[in-house]
Amino acid sequence: MLAISGLRAGYGRIEVLRGIDLAVADREIVTIIGANGAGKSTLLRAISGTVGNRSGAMDFAGNDLLRMSVEAIASAGVVQVPEGRQLFGPLSVEENLQLGSYTRRGRRGRPAGEKMKEVFALFPLLEERRAQQAGTLSGGEQQMLAIGRALMAEPRLLLLDEPSMGLAPLIVREIFRTLRRLNEAGLAMLLVEQDARIALSLAHRGLVMVRGQVMLEDSAEGLLGNPEVQAIYFGRHAGRGVSGTEGG
Amino acid sequence: MSFDQFLQYISSGITSGSIYALTALGFTLIYNSTDIINFAQGEFVMLGGLVAISMHEWGAPLPLAFLVAVALVGIVGVIFEQLAIRPLLSAGVLAQIIVTIGASLAIRTVAMLIWGRESLPLPPFSGDSPIVILGASILPQTLWVLGLTLVIVVALQLFYRRTLTGKAVRACSVNPTAARLMGISYSRVVLLSFGLSAAISAAGGVMITPVSFMSYSAGALIGLKGFAACILGGLGNPVGAVAGGLILGILEALTVGFLPFSGSSGYKDGVAFLILLVILFARPQGLFGRRTVEKV
Numbered sequence: 131m132l133a134i135s136g137l138r139a140g141y142g143r144i145e146v147l148r149g150i151d152l153a154v155a156d157r158e159i160v161t162i163i164g165a166n167g168a169g170k171s172t173l174l175r176a177i178s179g180t181v182g183n184r185s186g187a188m189d190f191a192g193n194d195l196l197r198m199s200v201e202a203i204a205s206a207g208v209v210q211v212p213e214g215r216q217l218f219g220p221l222s223v224e225e226n227l228q229l230g231s232y233t234r235r236g237r238r239g240r241p242a243g244e245k246m247k248e249v250f251a252l253f254p255l256l257e258e259r260r261a262q263q264a265g266t267l268s269g270g271e272q273q274m275l276a277i278g279r280a281l282m283a284e285p286r287l288l289l290l291d292e293p294s295m296g297l298a299p300l301i302v303r304e305i306f307r308t309l310r311r312l313n314e315a316g317l318a319m320l321l322v323e324q325d326a327r328i329a330l331s332l333a334h335r336g337l338v339m340v341r342g343q344v345m346l347e348d349s350a351e352g353l354l355g356n357p358e359v360q361a362i363y364f365g366r367h368a369g370r371g372v373s374g375t376e377g378g
Numbered sequence: 379m380s381f382d383q384f385l386q387y388i389s390s391g392i393t394s395g396s397i398y399a400l401t402a403l404g405f406t407l408i409y410n411s412t413d414i415i416n417f418a419q420g421e422f423v424m425l426g427g428l429v430a431i432s433m434h435e436w437g438a439p440l441p442l443a444f445l446v447a448v449a450l451v452g453i454v455g456v457i458f459e460q461l462a463i464r465p466l467l468s469a470g471v472l473a474q475i476i477v478t479i480g481a482s483l484a485i486r487t488v489a490m491l492i493w494g495r496e497s498l499p500l501p502p503f504s505g506d507s508p509i510v511i512l513g514a515s516i517l518p519q520t521l522w523v524l525g526l527t528l529v530i531v532v533a534l535q536l537f538y539r540r541t542l543t544g545k546a547v548r549a550c551s552v553n554p555t556a557a558r559l560m561g562i563s564y565s566r567v568v569l570l571s572f573g574l575s576a577a578i579s580a581a582g583g584v585m586i587t588p589v590s591f592m593s594y595s596a597g598a599l600i601g602l603k604g605f606a607a608c609i610l611g612g613l614g615n616p617v618g619a620v621a622g623g624l625i626l627g628i629l630e631a632l633t634v635g636f637l638p639f640s641g642s643s644g645y646k647d648g649v650a651f652l653i654l655l656v657i658l659f660a661r662p663q664g665l666f667g668r669r670t671v672e673k674v
Contacts, residue, residue, distance in 0.1 A: 178559060180555055180558070180559070199558075199563075200558040200559065201558055201561045201562065201563045201564075204558070204559055204560060204561035205561045209559070209560075210559050212555075212556060212559060216553055216555065216556035216559070217553075217556070218548070218549045218552045218553060218556065218557075219552060219553075220548075220552060221545065221548060221549065221552065225545050225548075228542060228545060229542070229545055229546060229549050229557070229560050229562070230560055232542065232546060232560050232561050232562050233560070233561030235542055279560070283560065283561065
C-alpha cells in the first residue's frame with residue numbers, strides 16, 4: 131500500500147533522512163524504533179508532507195505523495211497522529227472530532243455523526259467529555275482524542291508518532307489494545323515509538339533506524355529476540371518477560 | 379452636564395465605537411489566522427464608504443449600495459492577500475506587516491485618484507429626524523449602526539461556533555500544522571480571513587459615512603483607532619475587540635463632553651493613543667486578553 135524508496139528529507143540544509151526504503155502492506159503494522167534523533171519523527175513528517183525538502187520515491191496506493199500537499203495526503207487516507215497530540219486545545223472534544231472528518235465533508239459515505247459514535251465506542255471517556263475543552267483533558271484522554279480525531283478521517287494508513295509519550299503504563303497498554311483492535315478491523319499503521327518493547331509487541335514488522343538510515347529490518351518476533359536490539363533499545367528493562375536475556 | 383447631554387454623548391460614542399469595533403474585528407480575523415497586523419485595515423473601511431457613495435450616486439438603493447460595497451471590498455481583501463501577502467509567505471510575518479503599510483498607501487492613492495480629495499456624503503439609512511429617548515435626541519443612523527454591528531458580531535460568532543468551516547478557521551489559528559494534517563487548507567483559511575475581515579470593516583465604513591462623511595484619507599485614523607481598540611481589548615480576542623471598540627468610542631465622546639474648554643473635540647483623537655500607550659505600559663495583554671509568553 132505504502133512504498134518508499136531512497137527517501138531523503140531534512141530541514142533547511144540539514145539532511146535527516148539519508149535514503150530510506152520502507153513498505154507497509156494492507157492491514158499491516160510496521161514499527162520504527164531507534165534512539166532520539168535517529169529521524170523517526172522526521173520520517174513520519176516526510177510521509178505526511180510536513181517536512182519540505184523531500185526527494186526519492188513515495189507511493190501510496192497509486193498516489194505520488196512527494197507531489198502532494200499536506201492536505202491532499204490527508205485526503206488520500208494517510209492520516210497522522212502527531213507527536214505531542216497537537217490537539218486544538220481551546221476547542222471542545224466534539225469539535226476536535228468533527229474537524230477530524232474535515233476531509234470527508236460533502237463526500238458520500240457514512241455521516242460524521244455515525245463515525246463519531248464508533249470513536250466513542252472505542253474511547254467511552256471521550257463521550258463523557260465531549261463538551262469539554264480538549265486542552266483540559268488528561269494526557270491519556272488527549273492521546274485518545276488525537277487518535278479518535280485521526281480515525282474520523284477514515285484513514286487507510288494511520289501514522290502514529292510516539293503515542294505512549296508521557297503516559298502511565300496502564301494507559302499505554304489500554305491505548306495499544308485499542309490500536310490492535312483497529313488493526314484487526316483492517317487498518318494499516320506505521321508506528322514510531324521510543325518504547326521499543328511495546329511497539330514490537332503490537333507490530334508485525336519492525337525497522338531499526340540509526341542516524342537517518344534503516345540498519346535492520348525484521349519481523350517483530352525476530353527483533354524482540356535479537357540480542358543486539360535488546361541490549362540497545364530495551365535499556366534497563368532488558369530481560370523483563372523475555373527469556374534468556376538476563377544480564378545482557 | 380445634564381443627563382440627557384450625557385446620553386447624547388454616549389450615543390455618539392457608541393456610533394463611532396461600533397465602527398472601531400468592526401475595524402478591530404477586522405484586525406483580529408487576520409491576526410488570528412496569520413499573526414499579521416494589517417495596517418491597511420482602515421483602508422477597507424474607507425473603501426467601503428466610498429464604494430457605497432458611488433453606488434448610491436449611480437442610483438442604487440442604499441441597501442444594495444451597502445451590500446455591493448461590502449462584497450466588493452471583500453474581494454479587494456482577497457486580491458490584497460494574493461498580491462501582497464502570499465508572495466511574502468516565506469519572508470516571514472514582519473515583512474508581511476511592512477507590506478501592509480505600503481499597501482495602505484497604495485490603496486489610499488488609488489482612492490484619491492478615483493474619488494478625489496473631497497469628503498463625500500451618503501444619506502442616512504432611514505431619514506435624519508432624531509428620535510427622542512429619555513430626553514436625548516438620537517439619530518436613527520445610530521440605531522442602524524448599533525443594530526447592524528450586533529448582527530455582524532452575532533453572525534460571525536455563529537459562523538465560528540456552528541459551521542465546520544468556522545471551526546476549521548479556529549483550528550488553524552490554534553495549530554496550523556495540525557489543521558493541515560486534518561486536511562484543512564491553511565492557505566484557503568487565510569484567504570477567507572482576509573475576505574471576511576475586509577468585508578466586515580467595509581460594512582463599518584458604509585455605516586459611518588452618513589454620520590461623518592468619507593474621504594480617501596479617512597481610513598488611516600480609523601485604522602489606528604481600530605488597532606488601539608484591539609490592544610485595549612486584547613489582541614486576538616474577538617469579544618475583546620468589540621468591547622475595546624465600544625469603550626474607546628464612548629471614552630472619546632465623553633472627553634469631548636467633559637473637557638471644560640471650547641475646541642476640546644480636537645483632543646478626541648488623542649484619547650485613542652493615550653489609551654494605547656497606557657495599555658501597552660500597564661497591561662499589554664489587554665483588558666480581556668491572557669498573558670502569553672512568546673518563545674523566541
